[in-house]
Amino acid sequence: TAKAGTTGGTETFQYTLCDTDQDTATANLVIDVAPRYLPPEPPCVSACDACVLEDGHVKLQVSTSPNGGNGNDVITLSISGFTAGWIVDTATSGGTYNAVTGGWSIILPAGASFTGGPTVYPPANSDADLSSLLVKAVVYDPDSAQTAMSTASMKVVVDAVADIPNLSLHDVYAINATAVALDVAVSLKDTDGSEVIKEIRIEGLPDGLTLNHGVYDAGAARWVLSEAQLDGLQVIAPSGHEGQFNLLVTAV
Numbered sequence: 001t002a003k004a005g006t007t008g009g010t011e012t013f014q015y016t017l018c019d020t021d022q023d024t025a026t027a028n029l030v031i032d033v034a035p036r037y038l039p040p041e042p043p044c045v046s047a048c049d050a051c052v053l054e055d056g057h058v059k060l061q062v063s064t065s066p067n068g069g070n071g072n073d074v075i076t077l078s079i080s081g082f083t084a085g086w087i088v089d090t091a092t093s094g095g096t097y098n099a100v101t102g103g104w105s106i107i108l109p110a111g112a113s114f115t116g117g118p119t120v121y122p123p124a125n126s127d128a129d130l131s132s133l134l135v136k137a138v139v140y141d142p143d144s145a146q147t148a149m150s151t152a153s154m155k156v157v158v159d160a161v162a163d164i165p166n167l168s169l170h171d172v173y174a175i176n177a178t179a180v181a182l183d184v185a186v187s188l189k190d191t192d193g194s195e196v197i198k199e200i201r202i203e204g205l206p207d208g209l210t211l212n213h214g215v216y217d218a219g220a221a222r223w224v225l226s227e228a229q230l231d232g233l234q235v236i237a238p239s240g241h242e243g244q245f246n247l248l249v250t251a252v
Helices: none
Strands: 009-018 025-031 044-048 049-052 061-065 074-080 087-089 096-098 104-108 114-116 119-121 129-143 144-159 166-169 177-182 183-187 200-203 213-217 221-224 234-236 248-251
Touching: 061 074, 061 144, 087 144, 096 221, 104 129, 183 200
Parallel strands: 049 144
Antiparallel strands: 009 025, 044 061, 061 114, 074 104, 074 129, 087 119, 096 104, 129 144, 166 183, 177 234, 200 221, 200 248, 213 221
16 A cells, blocks of 8 residues: 555565475566555645625635645635625636625636635615625645645625715795795615715795794704604795795705
């Protein structure tokens, strides 16, 4: 039996036979010893957690390298656990992404190391994190036809960013009116439930005029309303008031 780690070879033994008449004959015994390779060592692998803004993108950072070997080991590096809606861009990292399985992988040249990773985009308007990504490096040794594996874990944290809400206004014109309806409409662009309209601010109302809804903030010189208070909103003017003015409406 060849010792583990040896590359094998040929061994030749010479032997002599002798009979009772003392006649002798000599011959060689040739033994071919097949190589016996050790299994490969698990490769080195590491991964860094990442942070990305909502509706932004971030390049993942993972690395792997052979742990010993003779330079012909081949490593397959993969990241699994991407959920539906995530975009995984392989333009700079190489490799392939399978949206069905939620996994990215790359096969390295023999003996090569890797540092980098794909660029990932969270689903639109989502701040849900990826908390359980699995990074796996599998090395294949063609000499022994055996494999070894190392794993690491990582997460991608998505920081919420408020989207600018939708806001629509219309000019109004009134004659001999003391109550003039304002047509102000506000809605969310992000409708997944993670955002709300905090308040609506209206500035520029002349002295003597008020709104029928909301609260006047004298320090900031503006009216503050909830989204519900836009329903039936009116400017209340004293009898006989005339004039033109511009209002600044802000949805927060």
